[in-house]
Amino acid sequence: MDIVVLVKQVPDTESLIQIAGDGVSIKTDDLKWVINPYDEFAVEEALRIREAQGGTVTILSMGPAKTVEAIRTALAMGADKGIHINDPIAEGSDSLGISKLLAAVLKKIPFDLIIAGMRAVDGDNYQVASAVAEFLGIPQITQVTKQEITGKKIRLNQVVEGGVAVIEADLPVLFTAQRGLNEPRYASLPGIMKAKKKPLEIKTVGDLGVDAGQVGVKNRKVKIAALKLPPTRKSVMMIKGEDPAALAANLVHKLHEEAKVI
Amino acid sequence: MGQGIFVITEQREGAFRKVSYEALSEGRRLADVKKCGLTAIIAGPGAEKMAPTLEKYGPDKVLVADDPLLTEYTTDAYTDVVAGAVKAQNPELVIIGASILGKDLSARLAARLDAGLAMDCVAIRVENSEFIFTRPMYGGKILSDVKIDGTPKMVAIRPNVFTISETPRSVVLEKITVSAGQARTNVVERKLESADKIELTEADIIVSGGRGTGGNFTHIEELSKILGAAVGASRTAVDEGWRRHSDQVGQTGKVVSPTLYIACGISGAIQHLAGMSTSKFIVAINKDPEAPIFQKADYGVVGDLFQVLPAIIDEVKKLK
Numbered sequence: 001m002d003i004v005v006l007v008k009q010v011p012d013t014e015s016l017i018q019i020a021g022d023g024v025s026i027k028t029d030d031l032k033w034v035i036n037p038y039d040e041f042a043v044e045e046a047l048r049i050r051e052a053q054g055g056t057v058t059i060l061s062m063g064p065a066k067t068v069e070a071i072r073t074a075l076a077m078g079a080d081k082g083i084h085i086n087d088p089i090a091e092g093s094d095s096l097g098i099s100k101l102l103a104a105v106l107k108k109i110p111f112d113l114i115i116a117g118m119r120a121v122d123g124d125n126y127q128v129a130s131a132v133a134e135f136l137g138i139p140q141i142t143q144v145t146k147q148e149i150t151g152k153k154i155r156l157n158q159v160v161e162g163g164v165a166v167i168e169a170d171l172p173v174l175f176t177a178q179r180g181l182n183e184p185r186y187a188s189l190p191g192i193m194k195a196k197k198k199p200l201e202i203k204t205v206g207d208l209g210v211d212a213g214q215v216g217v218k219n220r221k222v223k224i225a226a227l228k229l230p231p232t233r234k235s236v237m238m239i240k241g242e243d244p245a246a247l248a249a250n251l252v253h254k255l256h257e258e259a260k261v262i
Numbered sequence: 263m264g265q266g267i268f269v270i271t272e273q274r275e276g277a278f279r280k281v282s283y284e285a286l287s288e289g290r291r292l293a294d295v296k297k298c299g300l301t302a303i304i305a306g307p308g309a310e311k312m313a314p315t316l317e318k319y320g321p322d323k324v325l326v327a328d329d330p331l332l333t334e335y336t337t338d339a340y341t342d343v344v345a346g347a348v349k350a351q352n353p354e355l356v357i358i359g360a361s362i363l364g365k366d367l368s369a370r371l372a373a374r375l376d377a378g379l380a381m382d383c384v385a386i387r388v389e390n391s392e393f394i395f396t397r398p399m400y401g402g403k404i405l406s407d408v409k410i411d412g413t414p415k416m417v418a419i420r421p422n423v424f425t426i427s428e429t430p431r432s433v434v435l436e437k438i439t440v441s442a443g444q445a446r447t448n449v450v451e452r453k454l455e456s457a458d459k460i461e462l463t464e465a466d467i468i469v470s471g472g473r474g475t476g477g478n479f480t481h482i483e484e485l486s487k488i489l490g491a492a493v494g495a496s497r498t499a500v501d502e503g504w505r506r507h508s509d510q511v512g513q514t515g516k517v518v519s520p521t522l523y524i525a526c527g528i529s530g531a532i533q534h535l536a537g538m539s540t541s542k543f544i545v546a547i548n549k550d551p552e553a554p555i556f557q558k559a560d561y562g563v564v565g566d567l568f569q570v571l572p573a574i575i576d577e578v579k580k581l582k
């Protein structure tokens with residue numbers, strides 16, 4: 001079973017995000033970078049499948065030089081090798097651009113299964129995985145909380161509003177990890193040592209034969225015109241009251257008469 | 263260069279998702295600004311029978327694609343059908359609701375059509391006859407105004423954010439012949455939670471509980487029942503096994519935009535706020551006056567939720 005996991009490096013969810021001077025990007029100097037939390041579930045699931053069935057787990061990531069940290073972390077968790085698309089020309093690509101580059105790599109390597117995160121928590125786009133599946137011409141199943149492979153068949157639970165759909169398909173497929181799939185392991189110290197020696201290939205846009213006119217910040221279809229901070233709420237009104245009954249009466253009065261929401 | 267606005271509706275078992283009405287209403291508003299036509303598509307069994315329901319939200323034309331192949335949602339069949347219809351209509355803008363399946367379909371469709379897609383938008387405006395889409399990024403810490411090059415442009419709108427308005431008109435109905443290839447995924451079963459459970463992303467009111475509940479959601483359940491609300495949870499409440507993953511609100515849970523969000527025994531961690539900060543009104547009930555949730559709330563109650571909630575329940579009952 002050859003499994004490829006799509007991993008993106010993103011700012012830690014605790015990060016304070018600040019708008020840069022250009023008004024269309026964020027300040028990146030003081031950020032702590034981590035593997036996208038949903039991609040961690042994807043890596044973990046790939047490792048569990050390999051542990052049960054044998055095979056390889058390859059980490060594929062596009063991003064600037066520091067992305068290598070995220071790839072190394074996934075290798076330290078236990079993945080076998082990494083592929084890093086690192087090319088200044090590709091920087092700032094939108095979802096379509098990123099997907100074209102990832103798909104170009106995938107067209108050249110063997111795989112039975114691709115696992116991605118259901119969304120990257122930087123742009124919150126929910127797009128790259130589906131686009132990669134489309135460009136490869138393989139089925140996608142998004143927001144998966146459980147999978148089971150028997151031979152060439154995969155059975156998955158997809159979260160839908162109000163429940164789950166149980167879906168079957170023949171491999172190869174791409175699925176995206178939703179929370180609930182597993183609890184990711186931590187990289188162990190020996191794992192971190194071993195990761196340093198694991199193979200890691202670097203690819204450029206030229207290597208992949210992707211038209212440079214399709215990628216990079218200039219060729220985004222979705223162009224950022226301005227970033228702004230969300231409107232601030234007016235400051236909180238603390239409800240007064242001697243006891244729970246008075247507090248409750250005052251709150252319900254406000255919600256009923258002032259906000260008119262109940 | 264495409265023209266007109268095209269709305270993809272979503273239905274399950276003969277009922278439209280609320281976000282479909284939101285998408286149509288917004289489509290009508292934008293079509294009036296742009297002085298162009300508004301077309302909607304309904305796909306799936308019974309599509310034709312459902313078409314009249316859409317009249318009051320103002321489409322000029324409704325396409326119906328009714329085929330057994332579309333009985334269950336599969337990405338393959340729906341993408342084939344909708345992509346075919348979009349190509350034939352050649353619209354400038356495609357609007358879809360960013361439900362779970364809406365996200366699945368729109369992302370695949372955008373790749374098929376090589377179209378720019380603004381996912382999970384919370385506002386759309388037209389400036390100098392150009393569309394500008396506002397979408398949260400970084401879990402809502404930043405709002406981004408984006409423009410899209412080329413046509414069609416695609417936008418998936420966040421459920422519960424856009425206003426539903428009724429502007430009835432008589433619609434032209436057009437049946438389209440379905441050309442869905444073979445779907446390569448097969449829905450073998452659908453396990454739905456009890457039918458009367460209100461979906462978090464569509465709920466008007468959410469009562470949420472965190473670690474402060476100690477796992478006792480009785481009062482939260484009761485309050486939500488009398489308010490017709492859905493029950494949400496912090497990640498801690500889910501990790502502790504008190505609630506299901508599907509109840510989790512936040513950066514690694516659901517993103518919700520109810521009219522009223524009542525957070526009980528939730529501290530207000532940044533990852534939780536990411537999931538509920540676009541709620542219209544936020545009430546926080548917490549025994550710690552320093553809890554960060556109070557900085558994001560409209561109304562704050564300092565108190566023990568086990569005492570305050572029963573009292574609130576009594577007060578709400580008086581209203582009914």
Ligand SMILES: Cc1cc2nc3c(=O)[nH]c(=O)nc-3n(C[C@H](O)[C@H](O)[C@H](O)COP(=O)(O)OP(=O)(O)OC[C@H]3O[C@@H](n4cnc5c(N)ncnc54)[C@H](O)[C@@H]3O)c2cc1C
Pocket residue numbers: 013037471472473474475495496497498499510511512513514515516526527528529530531532533534537547548549550553565566567568
């Ligand atoms: C990558 C990542 C992703 C995450 N994603 C999410 C997410 O999607 N959603 C999410 O919620 N969290 C998420 N978290 C976790 C988040 O950081 C917090 O740990 C979590 O939200 C805390 O949950 P809580 O508020 O229930 O618990 P706590 O922070 O422990 O707060 C409990 C609160 O209850 C109050 N309290 C206690 N007893 C009572 C009482 N009797 N009456 C009234 N108040 C009482 C306390 O004063 C306290 O403020 C994520 C974390 C990480 C690292």
Ligand SMILES: Nc1ncnc2c1ncn2[C@@H]1O[C@H](COP(=O)(O)O)[C@@H](O)[C@H]1O
Pocket residue numbers: 006007008036038039060061062063095098102115116117118119120121123124125126127128129
């Ligand atoms: N630059 C990237 N490199 C590798 N994988 C990516 C990249 N961007 C997105 N992905 C994958 O696609 C998923 C969805 O991302 P997004 O569409 O950006 O929300 C992520 O969870 C990753 O698995």
